[in-house]
Amino acid sequence: MKWARLIALVPPERIHDSCGDGSSPTIGDIVQLDQGFTFPDGRPGGMVYCLAKDGAVKWGADVYDSEIEVLT
16 A cells, blocks of 8 residues: 655545545645546546544545655
């Protein structure tokens, strides 16, 4: 699994309402990378999920690559 840190706020329209516990993304959240894709505007991005310590999903969203910092 690859992980990243959220470095920009995610607009509400890109947050998945159907998953998570209702938490909101916060800059600095550590996220798990899922599927990568190209947004309609041609910029690269992907789906990410923020997990709680117990492994439950806190929130999921579509983010631009420029909104995350991949952790090594």
